[in-house]
Amino acid sequence: MKILAFAEQRNNKFKKSSFEVVRTARTIADQTDGEVIALVIGDQVQTIASELGGYGAQRVLAVQQPKLEKYSSTAYSKIIAEVLKKEQGSVVLLSATAMGKDCAPRVAVKLDAGMGSDCIVLKVEGENIIATRPVYGGKALADIKINSAVKVFTLRPNVFPAGISSGTAVRVEVVDIPLIDSDFTSLAVETIQASGKLDVAEADIIVSGGRGLKAAENFKMIEDLAGAIGGAVGASRAVVDAGWRPHSEQVGQTGKTVSPSLYVAVAISGAIQHLAGMSSSKYIVAINKDKDAPIFQTADYGIIADAFEIVPALTQEIKKLLGK
Amino acid sequence: MKLAVCINHVPDTAAKITIAADGKNIDKTGITFVLNPYDEIAVEECLRLKEKNSGEVIAISLGGDAHKETLRKALAMGVDKAVLLKDDSPRDSFSVSRALADYLKEISPDAIFFGKQSVDSDDAAVGTMVAEMLGLPSVSVAVRLEIANGTAIAEREIEGGKEKVQATLPAVITAQKGLNEPRYPSLKGIMAAKSKPIEEKVPAATQPKIEVIALRKPPSKSAGKIVGTDSSAVSELVRLLHEEAKVI
Numbered sequence: 346m347k348i349l350a351f352a353e354q355r356n357n358k359f360k361k362s363s364f365e366v367v368r369t370a371r372t373i374a375d376q377t378d379g380e381v382i383a384l385v386i387g388d389q390v391q392t393i394a395s396e397l398g399g400y401g402a403q404r405v406l407a408v409q410q411p412k413l414e415k416y417s418s419t420a421y422s423k424i425i426a427e428v429l430k431k432e433q434g435s436v437v438l439l440s441a442t443a444m445g446k447d448c449a450p451r452v453a454v455k456l457d458a459g460m461g462s463d464c465i466v467l468k469v470e471g472e473n474i475i476a477t478r479p480v481y482g483g484k485a486l487a488d489i490k491i492n493s494a495v496k497v498f499t500l501r502p503n504v505f506p507a508g509i510s511s512g513t514a515v516r517v518e519v520v521d522i523p524l525i526d527s528d529f530t531s532l533a534v535e536t537i538q539a540s541g542k543l544d545v546a547e548a549d550i551i552v553s554g555g556r557g558l559k560a561a562e563n564f565k566m567i568e569d570l571a572g573a574i575g576g577a578v579g580a581s582r583a584v585v586d587a588g589w590r591p592h593s594e595q596v597g598q599t600g601k602t603v604s605p606s607l608y609v610a611v612a613i614s615g616a617i618q619h620l621a622g623m624s625s626s627k628y629i630v631a632i633n634k635d636k637d638a639p640i641f642q643t644a645d646y647g648i649i650a651d652a653f654e655i656v657p658a659l660t661q662e663i664k665k666l667l668g669k
Numbered sequence: 670m671k672l673a674v675c676i677n678h679v680p681d682t683a684a685k686i687t688i689a690a691d692g693k694n695i696d697k698t699g700i701t702f703v704l705n706p707y708d709e710i711a712v713e714e715c716l717r718l719k720e721k722n723s724g725e726v727i728a729i730s731l732g733g734d735a736h737k738e739t740l741r742k743a744l745a746m747g748v749d750k751a752v753l754l755k756d757d758s759p760r761d762s763f764s765v766s767r768a769l770a771d772y773l774k775e776i777s778p779d780a781i782f783f784g785k786q787s788v789d790s791d792d793a794a795v796g797t798m799v800a801e802m803l804g805l806p807s808v809s810v811a812v813r814l815e816i817a818n819g820t821a822i823a824e825r826e827i828e829g830g831k832e833k834v835q836a837t838l839p840a841v842i843t844a845q846k847g848l849n850e851p852r853y854p855s856l857k858g859i860m861a862a863k864s865k866p867i868e869e870k871v872p873a874a875t876q877p878k879i880e881v882i883a884l885r886k887p888p889s890k891s892a893g894k895i896v897g898t899d900s901s902a903v904s905e906l907v908r909l910l911h912e913e914a915k916v917i
Contacts, residue, residue, distance in 0.1 A: 360828075416832065418797070418807060443827035447809045450762070450797035459763060459878025462792050475882065480791050484686040485695065487790075488883040530806035531836045534822075538830035547828050550916070574917060585846075592812075592847040593826055598682045598788055599706050599846060607916040618682040624890060628914045630906065645893035646909055648902045658903045663917065666907055 346379040346474075347434040351425055352397055353444050354387050355416075355536075362440035362547070364400045364507035366500055369467060370438050371401025376469040382406060384428055386421055388414035394517045399510030406520045415533040416444055422451035424522045429456060429495065431520075436474070441499035442546075449499045459491035461498045465604070465625070467505075474498070482598030482621040502547055504604050543577040545594055550576030550607045553596055553623075554584060557612025557633065557652060561589035566653075567611060570660045573669060579603070579623075581613045597622035612652040615640030632656065670724035672715040673778035674748065675769050675799070676708040678732055678739040679789040686886075693881050704739045707784025709746075710844040713851040715782055716747045718816060725749040727776065731768050733757030737867055744862035745854035751865065754872045761879035762790070766798035768872035774803060778839060780821065785810045785843040796843035806836035812847040 350370040352363035370381040383402035385394040391407045398405060408424050425448065429437055437452055439445035441463040453460040465486075466477035473490055476498055480487045491497075545551055552571040554564055564578070571578045580590035582597050596603055598618035608626035613619060615631075615638055623629070624643050631644035634651045641647045648655055663669075680686065681701045689696040704712075715726040728743035730736040731754040740751035754768050773781055781803075783796035793809070800807035808814075812831065813824040819838045824831045826845055836842075854862070896902040896909065910917045 418809075422801070443810065443825065443832070446793050447797060447807075447825075450766075450794040451801040453763065453794070454766070454798050454801035459761065460792075460794060461879065462762075462794055478791075479887070480789065480884070481680065481686045481695070482682065482788060482791065483887065485688065486885050486887050487881050488885075490880045490882055491878055492880055493878040531808060531834055531840070533832045534835050535833040536827070536830060537824070537833065542829050544828040592845075595846075602791075607910065607914070616683070617685060625887065628910070628916050629890075629893075630910070641895070642892045643890045645890075645914070646906055647893065647895045648906060649895060649898045650900065650902070654900050655903060658900045659906065662903050662907045666911060666917070 346373060346377040346436050347432060348374055348379060348381050348436040348438060349425070349429050349432065349434045350381055350383045350402065351437065351439045352383050352385050353440055353442060354385060354390060354393060357387065357390060357393055359393065359396070360440070360442065361507055362442055362502035365502065365505045366438050366440050367397050367400040367402050368508050369500060369505045373436070373467060373469055373474065382432055382434065384408070384425065386413055386424055391517050391519055395514040396510070398513040398515030400507065402515060405515045405517045407517050408520050408522050412529065417529050417532040418447050418451060419531050420524055420528045422448050422455060423524070423528055425452045426455035427522050428520065435495055437495070437497045439499045441501050445499050449497055453497040456495040456497070457493060458495035458497045459493045461489050461491060463501045464498050465501050465504045467498060479602060482618060483602050483625060484621045501604065503549065545577045545579045545596060545603055546601045548577035549605050550574050551579045551596070551603060551605045552576050552609045552611065553579030553581065553613060554611045555581040555613030556583040558584070564589065566656045566660070570609070570656055573660045573663045573667070581619050610640050610644070611656055613640055614638040615643065670718060670722045670780065671776070671778045672718055672724060672726045672780055672782065673773055673776065674708070674711050674715045674726060674728050674743070674782040676712065676728055676730050676739055676743055677705040677787045678702050678730060678736040679705045679787055682706065682788055688884050688886060693884050695884065702735060702738070704742045705784050705787050707786060707844055707846070709851045710846060710848050711782035711784050712743050712746050712748060713849045714814065714844055717849065727752060727778070729754065729769065729772060731756060731765055731872065740867050741862045742854065744865050745858040746852060747858060751867045753867050753869050755869050756872050758874065759877060760875070761877035762792045762794040762798060764875035764877045766795050766802055767875045769795070770799045770802035771872060772870065773799065780816065780838055781841045783841065783843045785845045796841050800841035805839055805841055807841040808834045808836050809843040810845045811842050812845050814842060814848065
């Protein structure tokens with residue numbers, strides 16, 4: 346299979362998930378005697394693009410111009426579709442990031458292709474790929490097959506291994522895709538970054554707090570623990586609905602579905618819609634004073650005690666371990 | 670302004686999901702279906718825009734007769750007109766989008782709203798696919814929206830921040846939690862909705878491009894180890910995370 350891997354960049358930096366996409370394309374190509382073409386879109390991205398060789402791209406293409414510095418769903422999707430047609434590829438892989446999720450549906454329509462979104466497994470089966478994707482907020486998994494000639498998949502970040510770069514640099518081919526003003530009808534005009542905060546959807550460690558914390562100000566101890574452990578702060582729906590935390594931190598069916606290496610649930614009882622969003626985490630720690638809280642049914646390690654007693658002690662202990 | 674909002678009828682997020690005997694669908698027995706939570710936000714946004722700029726709000730749902738319940742909820746909230754694209758054959762995001770796009774093309778609204786995703790298939794694709802099919806700009810996952818002088822300026826959620834996106838109308842907007850707080854239908858609204866007509870149309874059949882081979886429950890985790898019941902357990906927990914799980 347000839348696979349086009351879209352490697353997303355922002356501010357001329359790749360996300361880890363971009364490497365995951367290229368590496369996954371490599372894995373599929375290896376099983377199908379295929380080829381991996383990585384594509385980078387932006388302004389002056391040629392210099393960073395060669396890095397993708399280290400993750401298994403045989404060819405790296407850059408489409409660049411000043412107007413592409415900021416994301417445009419209309420322009421980016423046109424470029425991806427045009428490049429795929431030109432290269433006669435059969436699979437497009439993107440990451441299921443904010444950009445990938447926004448862009449992929451347009452790419453699929455342009456290529457008359459079926460789309461599997463937010464996949465957590467891609468398995469080569471003969472001439473096709475079977476994708477596994479969580480549905481109903483993670484309460485079920487669907488194995489799907491795409492029956493169109495071209496197939497588009499978005500991959501959930503943090504699930505597929507990126508591996509380590511082999512250091513192989515590939516010569517970057519700068520490709521010209523002619524664009525006109527009407528290709529930029531949706532255009533990002535400004536990026537408002539929260540002050541370097543780690544996003545729960547991208548974090549490898551998440552410390553989440555629930556209603557048992559009693560008040561918004563008590564999230565300070567969650568922030569402290571997250572800070573010590575190098576993780577992101579998450580929240581249950583109850584505390585988001587109460588206005589204690591922003592919705593961007595909500596984990597669960599109407600928030601973000603996450604699969605970090607470590608998920609620490611503090612004073613979260615474990616409502617079904619919360620469990621759906623985090624039960625695929627590799628390790629789950631639950632701290633709750635209610636021994637019957639459903640969260641203990643999915644936790645690998647539990648402490649049945651008051652969070653106000655445990656969390657500060659845990660923060661200290663972790664700081665000690667990590668020499669902070 | 671002519672505003673359209675596409676809504677879906679989905680299992681309540683509190684519902685326990687079990688797999689049907691065919692191994693490809695969910696067992697709907699005993700499940701409460703509701704207006705998709707994100708679509709509720711989309712409906713609310715339309716109502717607010719209408720209140721500000723006048724105009725009409727048309728709610729559209731693709732599905733079987735059961736979807737009328739969700740259309741009635743939208744009517745109760747205050748939409749002016751409800752349309753059921755009656756078809757309960759299996760569809761994927763592509764074929765759902767095709768049916769919606771065909772109808773939307775007929776009514777050509779100034780802005781089209783969706784929830785950012787349906788909490789059943791969680792594809793998060795239909796809104797943007799419809800935009801592409803109609804050749805319209807779009808903003809997905811909007812948490813803030815201003816419409817003025819034929820332009821939509823929206824903020825969408827991205828990793829660790831937000832992105833301000835500009836789109837010329839007509840455009841497609843998909844709503845994320847935080848955009849507004851949906852109203853509860855008033856008793857008067859609920860009563861009135863009962864007698865309002867729901868227009869029915871039959872969309873063209875479209876072959877889905879996605880085939881579900883199997884639907885299954887995720888591997889269930891067995892309850893793990895209770896490390897302790899007071900702060901003396903903390904050092905053991907850290908040891909386990911460091912040495913056994915190797916995650917810190």
